Amino acid sequence: MDNRELIRLALEAREKAYVPYSKYMVGAALLAKNGKVYQGCNIENAAYTPTNCAERTAFFKAVSDGEREFVAIAIVGGYQGAPVNYAYPCGVCRQVMMEFCNPKEFRVITAVSEDEYMDKTLAEMLPHGFGPSSL
Numbered sequence: 001m002d003n004r005e006l007i008r009l010a011l012e013a014r015e016k017a018y019v020p021y022s023k024y025m026v027g028a029a030l031l032a033k034n035g036k037v038y039q040g041c042n043i044e045n046a047a048y049t050p051t052n053c054a055e056r057t058a059f060f061k062a063v064s065d066g067e068r069e070f071v072a073i074a075i076v077g078g079y080q081g082a083p084v085n086y087a088y089p090c091g092v093c094r095q096v097m098m099e100f101c102n103p104k105e106f107r108v109i110t111a112v113s114e115d116e117y118m119d120k121t122l123a124e125m126l127p128h129g130f131g132p133s134s135l
């Protein structure tokens with residue numbers, strides 16, 4: 001699975017975003033070590049705070065299916081139409097990644113298209129993170 005294909009799957013997931021309030025559509029595609037990909041979109045709520053980000057939707061789908069080992073996540077976001085800017089993962093989503101991923105190995109791919117993307121480690125995205133090895 002290359003970066004292009006993972007980004008394509010994130011773009012596909014973004015089409016399912018449930019965003020009646022912000023209208024900001026986010027899609028994520030999470031690659032597990034066994035090669036399976038879990039797609040996620042953001043899911044908003046009239047009470048606002050129950051809103052779930054696309055990245056966490058993908059992680060929670062995967063973990064609830066028994067996955068515990070991950071390679072990379074591709075993330076795309078923006079208002080209707082093709083993304084124009086990088087949609088960086090929020091702090092809460094970075095912390096969820098920290099729970100299940102080796103920060104020096106897990107890659108966070110933020111993309112505007114299959115050709116234009118940034119590929120960083122979780123350690124770069126969340127320096128000095130607090131995770132399971134801290135306890």
Ligand code: THU
Binds near residue numbers: 041052089090
């Ligand atoms: N959102 C995500 O899905 N992922 C992020 O990392 C940042 C924010 C969503 C939440 C909300 O539905 C919309 O984007 C605007 O904040």
